[in-house]
Amino acid sequence: MRHTVIRSKMKKSSPLMDDPIISRYIPKTDWFHTSSLRRMLRAYSTVYIKPDIGRRGNGIVRVTRRNRSESEISYNDKTIRCSTDDVHYELQKILNPNKKYLIQQGINLATYHGRPFDVRVVLQKPLRRWHLSWVSAKVAPRRSSVVTNIAKGAKDIRINRTLKGIDQPLNRLEVMRELIDVSYQIVQILGSRFPLKIIGLDMGIDKKGRVWFIEANTRPDFKGLGSLDLKQYRRYLEAKKLTARR
Ligand SMILES: Nc1ncnc2c1ncn2[C@@H]1O[C@H](COP(=O)(O)OP(=O)(O)OP(=O)(O)O)[C@@H](O)[C@H]1O
Ligand SMILES: [Mg+2]
Structure with missing residues (x-):
């Protein structure tokens, strides 16, 4: 099976909106x-x-x-x-x-030092199972920013640091547990519908601590991430190497 890039956001969100359990994590x-x-x-x-x-x-x-x-x-x-x-x-x-x-x-995203952020979660399927290889935050440049894309001035920040500096009084452990659990469920659904080996999820945490799916990238960008967290970056590279061999 070869990895296929899927560009249409609607095509990637539809199977998630149709799922009776996961649909409540998908913005209307x-x-x-x-x-x-x-x-x-x-x-x-x-x-x-x-x-x-x-x-x-x-x-x-x-x-x-x-x-x-x-x-x-x-x-x-x-x-x-x-x-x-x-x-x-x-x-x-x-x-x-x-x-x-x-x-x-629209999701009312939680903020880090006043600026909204979302969470980059990357999962890979080098063999038969999905593995989590990366979690970090993308923090927008301004309080009023519409998007949290790196290409629009957002900064990649380690997830622990982001959750420690979050402006809302959330149960960090509980939010993280749910974020990871939902991410695994999302890739199970998308992986069963499309031939995929890697998925980068943009996940949101709202100000009340609810977890939301924003988008799935089938060609996630790893530019500059090696210097943010070498351990996670190596995990990504290892899975990528295994995938390429098959
Ligand atoms: N429903 C939403 N509520 C709040 N913020 C959103 C919502 N949709 C998008 N955003 C913000 O806009 C950013 C970009 O949106 P999205 O990831 O859907 O498109 P994109 O980044 O242009 O596409 P790609 O990820 O394929 O490059 C998100 O990371 C998030 O910060
Ligand atoms: Mg995006």
Whole structure:
């Protein structure tokens, strides 16, 4: 079996949304169009709009309802305010008409020294079983950042250090246990649907300590990670070597 890269975010999220146990860890997700925008903005105070096929945090837009009538649209480093009724009109100016977009329930990410972060979890399947090779945090550059991608200025930080410096009073051990457990369950599902040997998960922890799946990368990036944690990096390299031999 050869590893296959899967680019569509919807294709990777669908089997997870269909699973009766794992679906509660998946933010509500739909194709973006006028009616889904209206419905999602009624249900959630923050929504994310992302290209179905996209990388490195490019083209991601956040819409937050500020009050009954007013909303805020943030993308790149810009924020504009408009009436909630006009959000669709404003988005048409921002979104690429040639791309398909998803709309997703926004997760209120926990913060480290005031800045939101998500968790990079990498699992590999060199032989028959999935092994955990990497866990670390990606901390956004600013309090107001829309994304936590390294390509957009986020920093990789060791998970222990991040959880020690987290601004919310969470049970760190319990959160970690659940994060790892859910990650294993996610790769079991995705690995049974697609021919995969490595999966990099972007997992979120919200301010209340709930664990969320954000995205699965089938070509995770390890740039610069060797110097962050050599032990974990070696684990990744060993599994990669074994995979290549088969
Ligand atoms: N529903 C969400 N709620 C909160 N933050 C989100 C949500 N979706 C995305 N983000 C933020 O945006 C970042 C990028 O989103 P995502 O990982 O889905 O796309 P991408 O990084 O462009 O794609 P790839 O990981 O393939 O490069 C996430 O790491 C996270 O910080
Ligand atoms: Mg990502």
